Amino acid sequence: xxxxxxxxxxxxxxxxxxxxxxxxxxxxxxxxxxxxxxxxxxxxxxxxxxxxxxxxxxxxxxxxxxxxxxxxxxxxxxxxxxxxxxxxxxxxxxxxxxxxxxxxxxxxxxxxxxxxxxxxxxxxxxxxxxxxxxxxxxxxxxxxxxxxxxxxxxxxxxxxxxxxxxxxxxxxxxxxxxxxxxxxxxxxxxxxxxxxxxxxxxxxxxxxxxx
Amino acid sequence: xxxxxxxxxxxxxxxxxxxxxxxxxxxxxxxxxxxxxxxxxxxxxxxxxxxxxxxxxxxxxxxxxxxxxxxxxxxxxxxxxxxxxxxxxxxxx
Amino acid sequence: xxxxxxxxxxxxxxxxxxxxxxxxxxxxxxxxxxxxxxxxxxxxxxxxxxxxxxxxxxxxxxxxxxxxxxxxxxxxxxxxxxxxxxxxxxxxxxxxxxxxxxxxxxxxxxxxxxxxxxxxxxxxxxxxxxxxxxxxxxxxxxxxxxxxxxxxxxxxxxxxxxxxxxxxxxxxxxxxxxxxxxxxxxxxxxxxxxxxxxxxxxxxxxxxxxxxxxxxxxxxxxxxxxxxxxxxxxxxxxxxxxxxxxxxxxxxxxxxxxxxxxxxxxxxxxxxxxxxxxxxxxxxxxxxxxxxxxxxxxxxxxxxxxxxxxxxxxxxxxxxxxxxxxxxxxxxxxxxxxxxxxxxxxxxxxxxxxxxxxxxxxxxxxxxxxxxxxxxxxxxxxxxxxxxxxxxxxxxxxxxxxxxxxxxxxxxxxxxxxxxxxxxxxxxxxxxxxxxxxxxxxxxxxxxxxxxxxxxxxxxxxxxxxxxxxxxxxxxxxxxxxxxxxxxxxxxxxxxxxxxxxxxxxxxxxxxxxxxxxxxxxxxxxxxxxxxxxxxxxxxxxxxxxx
Numbered sequence: 001x002x003x004x005x006x007x008x009x010x011x012x013x014x015x016x017x018x019x020x021x022x023x024x025x026x027x028x029x030x031x032x033x034x035x036x037x038x039x040x041x042x043x044x045x046x047x048x049x050x051x052x053x054x055x056x057x058x059x060x061x062x063x064x065x066x067x068x069x070x071x072x073x074x075x076x077x078x079x080x081x082x083x084x085x086x087x088x089x090x091x092x093x094x095x096x097x098x099x100x101x102x103x104x105x106x107x108x109x110x111x112x113x114x115x116x117x118x119x120x121x122x123x124x125x126x127x128x129x130x131x132x133x134x135x136x137x138x139x140x141x142x143x144x145x146x147x148x149x150x151x152x153x154x155x156x157x158x159x160x161x162x163x164x165x166x167x168x169x170x171x172x173x174x175x176x177x178x179x180x181x182x183x184x185x186x187x188x189x190x191x192x193x194x195x196x197x198x199x200x201x202x203x204x205x206x207x208x209x210x211x
Numbered sequence: 212x213x214x215x216x217x218x219x220x221x222x223x224x225x226x227x228x229x230x231x232x233x234x235x236x237x238x239x240x241x242x243x244x245x246x247x248x249x250x251x252x253x254x255x256x257x258x259x260x261x262x263x264x265x266x267x268x269x270x271x272x273x274x275x276x277x278x279x280x281x282x283x284x285x286x287x288x289x290x291x292x293x294x295x296x297x298x299x300x301x302x303x304x
Numbered sequence: 305x306x307x308x309x310x311x312x313x314x315x316x317x318x319x320x321x322x323x324x325x326x327x328x329x330x331x332x333x334x335x336x337x338x339x340x341x342x343x344x345x346x347x348x349x350x351x352x353x354x355x356x357x358x359x360x361x362x363x364x365x366x367x368x369x370x371x372x373x374x375x376x377x378x379x380x381x382x383x384x385x386x387x388x389x390x391x392x393x394x395x396x397x398x399x400x401x402x403x404x405x406x407x408x409x410x411x412x413x414x415x416x417x418x419x420x421x422x423x424x425x426x427x428x429x430x431x432x433x434x435x436x437x438x439x440x441x442x443x444x445x446x447x448x449x450x451x452x453x454x455x456x457x458x459x460x461x462x463x464x465x466x467x468x469x470x471x472x473x474x475x476x477x478x479x480x481x482x483x484x485x486x487x488x489x490x491x492x493x494x495x496x497x498x499x500x501x502x503x504x505x506x507x508x509x510x511x512x513x514x515x516x517x518x519x520x521x522x523x524x525x526x527x528x529x530x531x532x533x534x535x536x537x538x539x540x541x542x543x544x545x546x547x548x549x550x551x552x553x554x555x556x557x558x559x560x561x562x563x564x565x566x567x568x569x570x571x572x573x574x575x576x577x578x579x580x581x582x583x584x585x586x587x588x589x590x591x592x593x594x595x596x597x598x599x600x601x602x603x604x605x606x607x608x609x610x611x612x613x614x615x616x617x618x619x620x621x622x623x624x625x626x627x628x629x630x631x632x633x634x635x636x637x638x639x640x641x642x643x644x645x646x647x648x649x650x651x652x653x654x655x656x657x658x659x660x661x662x663x664x665x666x667x668x669x670x671x672x673x674x675x676x677x678x679x680x681x682x683x684x685x686x687x688x689x690x691x692x693x694x695x696x697x698x699x700x701x702x703x704x705x706x707x708x709x710x711x712x713x714x715x716x717x718x719x720x721x722x723x724x725x726x727x728x729x730x731x732x733x734x735x736x737x738x739x740x741x742x743x744x745x746x747x748x749x750x751x752x753x754x755x756x757x758x759x760x761x762x763x764x765x766x767x768x769x770x771x772x773x774x775x776x777x778x779x780x781x782x783x784x785x786x787x788x789x790x791x792x793x794x795x796x797x798x799x800x801x802x803x804x805x806x807x808x809x810x811x812x813x814x815x816x817x818x819x820x821x822x823x824x825x826x827x828x829x830x831x832x833x834x835x836x837x838x839x840x841x842x843x844x845x846x847x848x849x850x851x
Contacts, residue, residue, distance in 0.1 A: 010337070011417035017494060021420050023271075023279050025490040028520055031286030032482050036524035038290040039558050043532070043543065045294070046301060051549060068239050072232060075261075079228040082269040086220045095217050128548075129540050137549045144541035148532070184271075191270045195262045201235075202254035206242035210250055278493060289521045292608050297557045300612065300624035 007180035015179065022181035026188040033156075037196055040152075044145050044203060051138020056208030058134055058142035061126055066117040067205035070110050071197060077106035078194045081164075081187045088183040093171070096178060100168035103190065107161040114154055121146075146204055153200065156193050164190065227268045234261050322725065322822040337422035338825055340723075343408035345429050349436060350396050350404065354788075356443075357391035360384045362785060365778040371768045381764040382449035383465060389452025390470060394477045395436060397708055398566065401573035402519070403432070403484055405715050406512040408723060410488055412816040412823065413509050415497025415832040420490035428483035431476060438473035442466045451762060453563070454529075456544035456555040460536040468538055471530040478523045478530075481569075485519035488512055497815070499834030503597075506814055506838045507590060510597050511576025514604040518565045518572070522608070526562035529555060553618050560611035568607040570704055571671070572600055574711030575642055578664050581714050582646050584812040585661035586653025589839035592645040599638035599645075606635040616687045625684050632682035636675060643672050658810075659733030663714035666741045670706025674699055677752065692762075695755030698748045706744055713740065713791070720795065721809045725822040726802030732794040739787035746780030813840050 004015050012018035048055045084099035125133040127147070128140040163186055170176045238257040242250060267273045272283055323340045326332070333341055364384050367376050376384070411419055419425050442448060448465035450458050459467050492513045496505075533555070535541045542548035544555045583590045590596060612620055612628030620628075646668050655661070677699040680686045690696060717737075721727055754773035759766060766774075808817040819828050 010422065011411075011419075011495060020276060020279070021490050021494045023275065024282055024493065025421060025486050027279055027282035028285075028486045028489055029482070031282060031289075032486075032520045032524045034286035035289060035293075035521055036528050038286075038293060039525045039528035039561070040532075042294055042297060043554060043558070046297075046551070046554060047549075049301075050551075054549075064239065068235065071235055075228060075231045075235065078231075078265055078269050079224055082224045082227075083220055085271075086215065086224065087217070090215050090220070092217060095220075128542055140542050140548050141550060144535070144543055147539075147541055148535050148543075152531070188270055191265050195265055198258050198261045198265070199255075202238060202242075202251070202258050206238065206254050207251070209242040210245040210247075285521070289608065293525070293561055296609060296612065296624075296627070297561075299627060300557070300615075300620050303621040303623040304619075 004177070004179055007177040019181040019184065022185045023188070026185045030188060030192050033192055033196075037149075037152075037199075040145070040149060041199070041203070044149075047138060047141050047145075048207075051136075051141065054134075054136040054138025055142045056211075057136045058139035059204065059207035060209070061121075061124065061133070061143075062146065062205045063117055063120060064205050064209070066113055066120075067201055070113050070117075071201050073106050073110045073113070074194045074197050077103045077110070078191055080106065081190045085183045085187045088178045091178050093178060096183070097168055097171050100164055100171065104161050104164045104168065107157055107164070110157060111154060111161075114150065149200055149204065153193065153196055156196070160186075160190050160193050224268070227264055231261055231264055234264075320820065321824060322820065323825045324725075324822050326825050335426070337418070337426055339407050339411055339419045339422065339425055340823065340825075342425050342429055343404050343406075344723075346399060346403040346407065346432070349429075349432060350399055353391050353395035353436065357388050357396060358785065358788065360388040360391065362781065364388065365781040367764070368766075368774045369771075369778055371766050371771050371774075373764055376764070378764050379449060379464075382451075382762070383447030385762060386448050386451050386465075386470075387443060390448075390474065391439065392704075393452055393566070393570075394474050395439060397570045397704055398477075398481060398519075399432065399484075400570075400708065400712050401577060401715060402488065402512055402515050402569070403428075403480075405508075405577070405719065406488055406515075406573065407484070409719065409816055410509055410512050411491060411495065412819070412827050413506050413814060414492065414495060414500050415815050415828065415834065416491065416495035417826045417828075417831075419487045420495060421487050424483055425487055428480045428487070431483065432480040435473050435475075435477035435480060438469060438476060442469040442473055445469060453559065454533060454555075455559075456533065456536070456552040457546065460533050460544055468534050471534050475527050475530045478527045481519045481523045485516035485523075488516040489520065492516075497832050497834055500815075501834075503594070504834055504837050506576075507579035507593070507596050507600075508573075508576035510600055511572045511579075514600045515569050515572040518569050518604050518607065522562045522565035522569070524562075525558055526566075529558035529562070532558070553615065553620070556615050556618055557611070560614045561608075564611040564614065565604075565607045567700070567703070568603055570708050572603060574667060574671075574708045575600065577711040577715045577718070578646060578667050579649075580812075580814070581660045581664040581718050582649050582668075583839045583841060584718070584810050585658060585664070586650050586655050587841045588649050588653040589837075589842055590645065591648035591651075592641075593838070595641055596645055599641045602638040603635065606631065606638070610635050610682075613682055613687070616684050617691050629682055629684050633679065636679055636682070639671075639675050643668060643675075657734070658717075659728075659730055659737050660714045660718035660810075662734055662737035663710050663717060663740075666737065666744075667707055667710040667714060670702050670710060670741075670744065674702030674706055677702065690755055692760055693755035694751040694759045694761055697761050698751035698755060701748050701751070706748070710740070710744075713737070716791070716795070718810070719816075720798070721805030722816055722821045722823070724799060724802075725805050725820075726798045727805050727809060728794050728798035728802055732790070736787055736790040736794075739783060739790070743780050743783030743785075743787050747777050747784055748780070750774075750776045750780075813838065 008015050008018060012021065080099045080102040084096050084103065087095035087099060125131050126143050128144050132140055167182060167186055234257050238254050241253055246253065266283065272280055323338055333345065336342060364381065367374050367381060407419065407425065411417065445466045448463065448467050448470040450463050450465070450467060454471065492509060532543045536543050536545060542550050544550045544552045546552060579590050579596060610628055610632045612624055613632045616625050681690065681696065681699060717733055750773040754770045759770045805821045807820055815832055818832065
């Protein structure tokens with residue numbers, strides 16, 4: 001059985017059509033993800049306009065080092081992911097595999113760094129509640145956003161890591177075809193997680209740094 | 212799909228990656244410059260450019276079909292409704 | 305040896321091969337990738353939830369016979385109407401037509417073998433079932449009392465019920481919606497048979513397509529608003545809490561940004577069904593086919609811009625009220641166009657009043673009344689008077705029950721022969737249709753009047769002057785209950801004893817009728833090639849001439 005026929009699923013008449021369908025389907029799903037985070041971003045925008053001072057005071061407590069480092073890590077993981085897809089298209093089995101592994105590994109690096117950052121945030125009493133460090137109006141709301149946005153992002157990233165890991169494992173141990181649409185599909189999801197973080201960086205880490 | 216060597220793949224995509232890292236440096240650096248009210252929009256603008264680079268070159272939108280490209284903007288377009296009409300309430304209270 | 309003849313019934317013929325006979329094990333159903341079997345799995349689930357939601361409201365309606373209550377505490381009352389709302393909206397209405405008839409019919413109507421992503425289709429059903437278990441857990445754990453709308457700060461700070469479990473159930477159900485939506489959109493774009501261009505598609509396909517767009521774009525915002533409630537209630541993270549500077553009305557904006565388009569998720573497929581049934585039983589093409597398409601897409605789009613009409617008295621700015629009111633009037637126009645076009649389809653038609661047609665005609669009439677009362681509510685001064693009264697309840701029940709449920713029953717009766725291969729007794733079905741209509745009107749007409757006179761919604765104990773209306777309404781609800789239970793009997797009967805339906809018992813147009821009843825697993829023996837527009841009913845008279 002050729003690679004192409006192994007990759008083809010019912011009800012698709014041809015592989016290019018199936019690939020277009022997976023791309024299209026994942027993009028439609030990504031549109032839903034954008035609306036999901038969009039509600040959160042709107043709420044952020046609203047409260048930032050209502051409590052500009054509180055947000056500035058609160059945002060200064062985020063750790064720019066971690067934010068920048070993590071952004072660089074995710075951008076690099078997007079690079080390795082994109083290379084994996086291109087490699088798969090060109091039937092380069094080993095390059096695809098190692099790039100998928102690198103992508104997942106970089107994702108794990110992000111989560112570890114995030115873990116250290118969260119620990120610092122907790123120690124610095126930046127969890128909203130009676131023990132919260134700051135008293136300006138709006139500061140608790142900023143930090144509520146921080147925890148919710150980074151938490152949901154981390155969950156999305158974890159799901160991504162698991163899926164990339166599974167695809168890499170299947171590639172290595174079960175000899176799945178390289179010409180199928182799954183690499184592109186997974187990559188699109190991964191890049192979305194990266195884009196969400198790209199947007200979160202200025203919202204969470206770069207507010208009020210200049211004064 | 213033109214046949215590519217590993218080096219060609221890394222070179223093309225690596226260039227985009229480099230651009231993204233440079234933009235990252237600019238956005239973090241400019242956040243520390245006292246630009247007043249412009250800091251926010253500049254940072255968001257740079258974020259938008261980074262997102263566009265990822266979408267066009269990593270997510271292959273630049274070479275996708277019209278259908279896929281339409282799907283990619285649908286979400287953004289719909290967000291505009293949400294933001295515009297809800298902001299309309301809060302700004303006019 | 306003499307021949308021994310035994311008196312016995314002739315051997316039943318073995319059932320012809322179809323999607324129903326491909327595998328009889330439980331695994332062949334629970335692990336199926338066949339869109340038709342998945343549709344039936346959904347149908348069984350939503351029927352179960354329909355009766356759960358119906359049971360809840362039956363208890364409420366009985367309780368409301370007396371202005372002082374009969375058997376429930378206030379807390380129990382609140383939890384019952386909340387249960388009714390949550391179950392009916394997310395576990396019946398939203399999936400009702402798209403996940404059952406959309407799944408079953410859309411691939412067939414476009415000439416495809418299955419949906420774009422069959423395994424995701426199955427996964428969406430499992431996600432729905434997980435959500436269903438979560439909501440049943442919520443009920444068993446005592447329920448939730450916030451109303452299906454989960455308004456803050458009641459839901460986040462003060463409510464005593466199982467808000468988190470309920471929110472989790474709805475959150476999970478939302479993923480099922482999104483998965484189905486993605487699947488149906490991709491299927492419509494990429495799996496149409498040769499010759500099946502966009503403007504030859506049956507209007508049902510267009511309606512499911514428009515619905516799927518709304519499902520994909522609106523549902524995530526619901527997911528976020530529920531997530532924020534859970535974050536605030538469970539983790540104490542302030543978002544809507546006024547004492548920390550939060551705005552409770554923000555929740556209402558986010559919630560209704562989804563929930564208004566959600567009502568279009570509930571009505572658009574019903575409109576698609578109406579077009580199919582009316583065309584068939586009037587033997588006429590649908591009047592204004594292209595206008596019908598534009599109308600459905602306009603409803604889908606403009607439907608996203610009107611949510612603020614739920615916030616007219618919530619403290620929204622008067623300027624925003626103006627804009628939302630205006631847009632709410634605008635969104636009624638495409639719906640009205642559709643009603644005019646259905647009517648025009650009937651004109652000079654050759655009408656037969658079989659059960660599906662009775663339900664479809666009931667749909668048009670009741671939807672029109674519901675829609676007109678929506679215009680009352682779109683007018684800010686009127687809304688200020690009737691907001692949170694039974695007027696609103698009557699309005700949305702006319703649309704969702706008089707509209708969507710009628711169309712759902714029309715669909716059941718229209719496509720039952722195709723899905724099961726059996727005919728049901730039409731006289732029982734027509735009796736059921738008329739009883740439904742009667743029961744519905746008796747239940748909900750009095751609610752318009754008492755709402756206008758000031759009877760608030762969600763009230764357990766109410767002023768005595770409203771009792772006559774409540775008694776009539778409850779009587780109607782009992783009639784409705786009988787009418788809804790009736791099909792279980794004659795449809796169940798038909799599965800064993802109904803006449804075999806044949807490929808096309810209604811002589812309907814549409815690709816689904818060009819294959820066997822029930823269809824084979826791959827839907828068609830060969831991929832159809834489409835050469836005509838939809839609804840070619842009017843050329844029958846020429847065909848009868850023998851040409």
